[in-house]
Amino acid sequence: MALPLGTSAALCRPTDNPTPNVRPPTPPPQPHAFPTAPTPPFLQRLTRLLPYLRDSRAGLLVALAGAALTAATEPAIPWLLGKLLDQGFAGGSIPLWMVPAAIIGLFFVRSMSGFIAQYGLAWTANRAVLKLRENMFAQLLKSAPAVFSQQTASGMTNTLVYEAQAGVTILSSSVLTLVRDSLVLLALLVYLFTLNWQLTLIVALLFPAVALVIRALGKRLHRLTLEGQKATDDRAYTVEENMLAWRIVRLHGAEAQQGKRFFGRADRVRQLMMKAVVAGGTMTPVTQMLAACALSVVIVIALWQSRSGTSTVGDFVAFVTAMLQLVAPAKHLSDVMASLTRGLAAVERGLDFIATSPAEQGGTHTAERARGEIVLSCVSLRYRDDTAAAVDDLSLHVRAGETVALVGPSGAGKSSLVNLLPRFVDPGSGIISLDGVPLAEWNLLALRRQFALVSQDVVLFNDTVAANVALGTDMPREAVRDALRAASLLDFVDSLPQGLDTLIGHNGNQLSGGQRQRLAIARAIAKDAPILILDEATSALDSESERAVQAALERLMQGRTTLVIAHRLSTIEHADRVLAMDAGRLVEQGTHAELLAAGGLYARLHAMQFRT
Ligand SMILES: Nc1ncnc2c1ncn2[C@@H]1O[C@H](COP(=O)(O)OP(=O)(O)OP(=O)(O)O)[C@@H](O)[C@H]1O
Ligand SMILES: [Mg+2]
Secondary structure, eight states: OOEETHHHHHHHGGGGSSOOSSOOOOOOOOTTSOOOSOOOOHHHHHHTTHHHHGGGHHHHHHHHHHHHHHHHHHHHHHHHHHHIIIIIIIIOOSOTTHHHHHHHHHHHHHHHHHHHHHHHHHHHHHHHHHHHHHHHHHHHHHBOHHHHHHSOHHHHHIIIIIIHHHHHHHHHHHHHHHHHHHHHHHHHHHHHHHHOHHHHHHHHTHHHHHHHHHHHHHHHHHHHHHHHHHHHHHHHHHHHHHHHTHHHHHHTTOHHHHHHHHHHHHHHHHHHHHHHHHHHHHHHHHHHHHHHHHHHHHHHHHHHHHHTTSSOHHHHHHHHHHHHHHHHHHHHHHHHHHHHHHHHHHHHHHHHHHHHSOBOOOOSBOOSSOOOOEEEEEEEEOSSTTSOOSEEEEEEEEOTTOEEEEEOSTTSSHHHHHHHTTTSSOOSEEEEEETTEEGGGBOHHHHHHTEEEEOSSOOOOSSBHHHHHSTTSOOOHHHHHHHHHHTTOHHHHHHSTTGGGOBOOGGGTTSOHHHHHHHHHHHHHHHOOSEEEEESTTTTSOHHHHHHHHHHHHHHHTTSEEEEEOSSGGGGTTOSEEEEEETTEEEEEEOHHHHHHHTSHHHHHHHHHHOO
16 A cells, blocks of 8 residues: 555654664764874884884894994994004004905995895885785775775875885884984994093083974974875875866866866975975084084094193094094984984874774674565664755665665665665664664674675776676686676677686776676676665666566566665566655655555656656
8 A cells, every 4th residue: 555654754753862773973084184182202103113013023123233233333433543543654563454354344344234234124114014004904994984985095095005105115214214323323422432521522412402403393394294195195186086087077178177286286295395395404404503513612622632632643533533423323313303204104194094994893693694674763864964864764664575666856865775774874863674683783794795786886896707796705607607697798798708707997997888787787696695786777778688687687586675776667667565765755655556546756757757
């Protein structure tokens, strides 16, 4: 009997306010928002990387040993020079062969240890980046649906592919610099201290001053880096869009406009990079000026001391050489701040994604094969607070094995309704249950095993025909062929040069619209799930192939719960029940004949379609 369903809504209304039974949609993550909380101290931020280094401790130890050895060779150079001057020239007591032996030996050790340090670190870093990527991708595979509407594909690619690599590479080379040059600095300072502690104290005064400069500029650099990441994402997004939409861009003559849009975004990246260069580059001249001041003071005092006869020429040369050697590591260290900031921010983007993007939450209920009874009670879904509900207080009972057709004008909420079932989106209020068990209590894998879906927008993988049909399983080829046959696609596939193993291009762009749709139908047929959802599944087919596919689908519907959405009403005349939706509500239900007789929305839609 045709029922106007205003009543179900009236039953739902009073319970509008109580706590929703189903998890409310998780607030979307904001991975690119600039942090409002103060950034934690640098070292604390670095420690977040430790889990990724755990498996590669050996490489880190090797790198550290190499760096320490390099550092130890550093004071040997001024020491050697001092000895040469005092004993080689003045005393003449050193055998000549010892000079090349000492120098070559020293530099051999120095370069070998440098290589070892670099190798050890690269080994560690590349293993860490692999692990980071693996974790990020795993997070992507299980993250809540909201993440996919918040992030762009190019932004995600940027984080996962480029930023992770660049971040770890920059970070590891700057950590190497940090460790090696700090050790060099320390070794040289210790040596200087033994030579002349008063002078060394003057040199050491430099450090707090430099630290102050670094601190001030570090903050600005961090902010610029984050802004730079956002700008880089926007730039990549323009490329992504123009790759996908090239036909429309050309047809509408939008090249100049798109070119300007890209230039604007690329130029923004350039501006930010220049700002970062200025911020990072200011450190070097400032620290060098400070170093020059210290150097002049030291030389004056040293000269004054030597005149009073307390030190030799060799001592003086050794001291000044060692001091000049301080300049290079000090310069590296003052530069390293910029790279550390950049590298850390890049890696943190991935770490933040792993830490903050919510994972999907499923329950524990499992079943191999559901009966397929679906009940919705007072279900509402609102995508955004400021828009009308896409599904509005809807109650519905679909019996196991029943074929239900959903009709209604565009935007009525039909796709939204079926997307609720495999939990691609969760309702804001109300309960949906399958076989009497609320969806939230179902294990997600088990729940999704129960549905085969042909969605309105066909999604195919850039893989072989067979892989697209068998997606996620290793189905025998005969089963793949059966599914293709049922979808009226086997003859076509057999005519392809590589048959089942033909690659079909990005989202199947080497197939026609109808072929893509039939491939999606074959995939749904092959899945053999107890519940079938067909959202405009045959809309791209000509009448003849639609009839063939329709026959196969009708065979498939036997013994399964089926939800069919179709604008072409001829495809749904055989449904057990027709539901008419409008503005998120169920407005009519009954058989095709009953609804026609009732003269409501369905009758109107039908009359419009079959008017000749
Ligand atoms: N991901 C989304 N984010 C925000 N709003 C959405 C989203 N998907 C759908 N909507 C909105 O929800 C409403 C219902 O959309 P839905 O896709 O369910 O309609 P439909 O009945 O399937 O229409 P059609 O027949 O055109 O496919 C529309 O107003 C649409 O703007
Ligand atoms: Mg739709």
